[in-house]
Amino acid sequence: MTIATLIAAGRLDDRLAEAACAHFGARRGAWVDPGSALDLQFDGKVPAVDGWESVDLLPITPGPRRRLLLVADMDSTMIGQECIDELADYAGVKPQVAAITERAMQGELDFAGALRERVALLAGLDEAVIALCLAERVRPNPGAATLIATMRAHGARCLLVSGGFTAFAEPVGKMLGFNQVRANVLAVRDGKLVGTVDGAIVDASVKRATLIEACATLGIARNATMALGDGANDKAMVEAAGWGIAYRAKPALAEVADARVDYHGLDALLWAQGIPRAEWIEV
Structure with missing residues (x-):
């Protein structure tokens, strides 16, 4: 049996819980937090949510x-944020850097090579811009x-x-x-x-x-x-x-x-x- 936690913060009532059991082919387990999080029980693999009711369903691995x-x-x-993209904005090269970042995060580029390429575009930028970027953009x-x-x-x-x-x-x-x-x-x-x-x-x-x-x-x-x-x-x-x-x-x-x-x-x-x-x- 596999346990997965169904999460719908502040809106997980009995209606939604029962609908989730029917949709995912699960049985109700114990509440973690009534109204927000409920454990579901599965006999086989936990299915993907694929956008259903904007819930998250997190299988719990052994341990x-x-x-x-x-x-x-x-x-x-x-x-x-992607800090290197935001830093690149101050250097006037954000579109170039962000495009490389996206491809690297998708797994299309070697990470180390992509990092070196992006950092090279920041050459000459004032070090003080880092603190400014932190204060203004990083959340x-x-x-x-x-x-x-x-x-x-x-x-x-x-x-x-x-x-x-x-x-x-x-x-x-x-x-x-x-x-x-x-x-x-x-x-x-x-x-x-x-x-x-x-x-x-x-x-x-x-x-x-x-x-x-x-x-x-x-x-x-x-x-x-x-x-x-x-x-x-x-x-x-x-x-x-x-x-x-x-x-x-x-x-x-x-x-x-x-x-x-x-x-x-x-x-x-x-x-x-x-x-x-x-x-x-x-x-």
Whole structure:
């Protein structure tokens, strides 16, 4: 038997619950939060939602329901922006950079090569623009801080691992409450961006390795982990995790993830871990 959490925040009444059981071929389980989240039981594979009633249906993989390690992507996952695209806007090259970003996130381009190509277009930009971009444009996705605060309160370790840049990831990680941050380092000389990255590039293989290394260091079983992302560069870590989540994701990631969140905020992942809203630390 497989359990999946049906989520329709604030509108999940008995009518919708019964309609969902009929539509998905499921049986009712226990409420996680009356009116918002209900467990459903399946004998076979959990079907895709495909837009039905704008609900999210998250299958729960084997392992402890309250996960002990979260490894999350940043751009378009924990925050609503692609930082390199926004930075490129200040340099007057956003259309060129955004087009490469989209193809990379769809899995059409090698990530490392695409990153180098985009960063080269930023050469000469004043380093001070990074702080301006952070202040003016970078915003957390709904429920991001609540997800991290609540998981940490329940004993989880939360890592932000980004193919973006430490100049953004470190302040975002601090703002959202992550334990640790890993990202690329933009090369800066004399207050200007050089157009290169210092050190090894954080790509899909590094994201996967970070999850595996954290399991070994912390003594956490793989089935107690959760990985969260939105694009092709997150596939390896999402597939390596005990529970891999695609958040409003590109098809390249959505098709391999264990569960998808398409209609709710990131805090919906707390319901899927069996945590009712009364136990959330809302930030």
